[in-house]
Amino acid sequence: MEMKQEHRPCEEKDSGTLYKIGTFAAMNHVTVKALRFYEEQGLLAPAFIHPENGYRYYTLSQMAALHQITALKLAGFTLEEIARINSGADEDAVLLKKKAELLAKIAELTRQIAVVDGYLSGKKNDLSAPVLIRTIPETTVAFMQIRLESYDCLFDRMPEMGALMEKAGCTCAIPEYCFTCYPEPGCRDGEIPAEICESVAEAKKETGGLRFKTLPGIQAACIFHKGSYRTFSESYETVLRYIEENGYEIAGEIRESYIDGVWNKDDESEWLSEIQVPVRKKAEHGQTFAAECHR
Numbered sequence: 001m002e003m004k005q006e007h008r009p010c011e012e013k014d015s016g017t018l019y020k021i022g023t024f025a026a027m028n029h030v031t032v033k034a035l036r037f038y039e040e041q042g043l044l045a046p047a048f049i050h051p052e053n054g055y056r057y058y059t060l061s062q063m064a065a066l067h068q069i070t071a072l073k074l075a076g077f078t079l080e081e082i083a084r085i086n087s088g089a090d091e092d093a094v095l096l097k098k099k100a101e102l103l104a105k106i107a108e109l110t111r112q113i114a115v116v117d118g119y120l121s122g123k124k125n126d127l128s129a130p131v132l133i134r135t136i137p138e139t140t141v142a143f144m145q146i147r148l149e150s151y152d153c154l155f156d157r158m159p160e161m162g163a164l165m166e167k168a169g170c171t172c173a174i175p176e177y178c179f180t181c182y183p184e185p186g187c188r189d190g191e192i193p194a195e196i197c198e199s200v201a202e203a204k205k206e207t208g209g210l211r212f213k214t215l216p217g218i219q220a221a222c223i224f225h226k227g228s229y230r231t232f233s234e235s236y237e238t239v240l241r242y243i244e245e246n247g248y249e250i251a252g253e254i255r256e257s258y259i260d261g262v263w264n265k266d267d268e269s270e271w272l273s274e275i276q277v278p279v280r281k282k283a284e285h286g287q288t289f290a291a292e293c294h295r
Helices: 021-027 032-040 060-074 079-086 091-125 151-168 229-245 282-293
Strands: 056-058 132-136 139-148 178-181 192-199 211-215 218-226 248-250 255-260 272-281
Touching: 021 032, 021 056, 032 056, 032 060, 060 079, 079 091, 139 151, 151 192, 218 229, 229 248, 229 272, 272 282
Parallel strands: none
Antiparallel strands: 132 218, 139 192, 139 211, 178 192, 178 255, 218 272, 248 272, 255 272
């Protein structure tokens, strides 16, 4: 694609009709200012510049080049990108790169719309999953302590743990119980400490970064979360409000348990998780503290 043209002196002007810059701009629905700018940027030079008065003239054959510039701008190309195409860059490569960028923007906008729709639906229906206080029994887990660049990276690390569990000869407990804890931050920005846990039938020999421990039984305020992990905060708000309003306090690391997810459900709306917050009654804790002080 060659759009760049050099203007020629009077004696070499085209034999075709020359159109003044104002007429050429009007016929193409662009401004004179835009044509002058394209000339400055080396994108579209006039076919002829009058040597005495400096008037710019264009020919019919230059319309295609101008239409191409306009179309590429509408497609989101910058003038720099258009100039690269004009200077001989691989046109297909530039177009494919721009297509990928536009598709990524569409995906992000679609995600944002889904979040807005979900929030609007929640406000209209005002439906929240019930919070249940239940006992989670003692369990032996295989676990890995990792650091994440973002919460979205969590499931990129799961296969690594699965491979180590297979190497160690682990057998998953029945029913399966996979969860993640997030210890107190205290690390530099861009690193999120996390602990991935999988309940196993028995502990095995430590392998690579895979270790084993037995977690005691806990009493937890639990809430099921249906849908994308990006809306976890809504379920957290519900369960934390329940804890505060019913005289409980957090008594350990919160667990995010994964029941259905990307590994077996293609549709995010079908993902199912459970947030488990270890709790104890505030009164019980206060009585225990008072009793210890009087020993």
